[in-house]
Amino acid sequence: DHFVVDQTAPELEIFDIEHMSANNGVVRPGIRYHDTNYDQNGTVILMTGYHNGVVEMTGDRKLEANGLELKLDDFAYVQEMDDIYTMEATVYDLAGNSSEAMVMFSVNRFGSVYTFDEATDALIGDDGKYYTNKEQQLVITETNVDTLEFKEITLNLNGKLTTLKEGVDYTVALDGNDATWKQYTYTLKADNFVEEGTYILTIYSEDRATNTSDNNTKGKKIEFVVDKTNPSALISGVENGGQYRMHSKEMTIDIEDNVRLSSVTVTIDGVETVYDAAQIHEMDGKLVLNIGSANHWQDVVVEVTDAAGNTEISEEMRVLVTANIFVQFFMNKPVFYGTLGGTALLAALLWWFLVGKKKKEEEQAK
DSSP states (O other), X not given: OOOOOOOOOOEEEEESSOTTEEESSOXXXXXXXXXXXXXXXXXXXXXXXXXXXXXXXXXXXXXXXXXXXXXXXXXXXXXXXXXXXXXXXEEEEXXXXXXXXXXXXXXXXXXXXXXXXXXXXXXXXXXXXXXXXXXXXXXXXXXXXXXXXXXXXXXXXXXXXXXXXXXXXXXXXXXXXXXXXXXXXXXXXXXXGOSSEEEEEEEEEEETTOOEEETTTTTOOEEEEEOOOOOEEEEESOOTTOEEOSSEEEEEEEEEOSSOEEEEEEEETTEEEEEEHHHHXXXXXXXXXXXXXXXXXXXXXXXXXXXXXXXXXXOOEEEEEOXXXXXXXXXXXXXXXXXXXXXXXXXXXXXXXXXXXXXXXXXXHO
């Protein structure tokens, strides 16, 4: 009979990758082991990503005299493969002896990813309103596989650049450790956005894998407008209390805003008509309307709203537009009541004259 006594564990080495390293280029870890009685089928490799979970890896095997060398294929160059990975290798020999080795490393080729909290997204997100009439706090999170070695926030207000100061203009909260992704949450104070104008923010960073990132190149442009000024509407062609003896009366409304209009609502005699921004632009900011004829006074109100939510409402105007002279006369209360008073006075004088004359005749007859 022939048998072998082997109490020596295989020699195991993981190469071409460093433990706790950050990598943004070719990432092809390899394992190499030697043993007099190595088991060709006794190699187990487990690659686990923090986000991606267990990842199936392929590679090239190379048999040697007393062992095996395995070189894994490169990680795919897609953003989804950026992650923190743990590679665990276990090898066995024919006697059942085993050796284990482990490395942790990052694959980081695409740098940071930027996200916004709900209130910030409502202003500057893809479907954000973009315009606001008051300053507000912004909360932006930068997520990266690796630790940031450098970070900076610059603010552009109407072309004037300013570098914001950490701890003064904004705060940063870090979440994560060596085994997890890192999240840097920037909270920018509302005081940074008090002035009216167009704001553009740039968050620039450099990570441990030597990637440079900023929100603009990542498709997360931070741009918005602060507009606190109400729009205006100038009404011409009619006056408050005006009476117009015609079938219709033309009214012109000149609309202005320092940034961008949203809508104009014109209410004539209780009937609302809304004009959107596109219609106002087509009319060059000037609405020309006709007030139709009516046998009563008509109320006219104009409400203008800009894209930031500022609203201006005109004082209520009352106009009388009718070609009917009797309606004009009746609706002109001072004249109408004056006429009634004059008629009553004339009637009283006539009655006094007639009664007085009759009494005089009777006295003469006696």
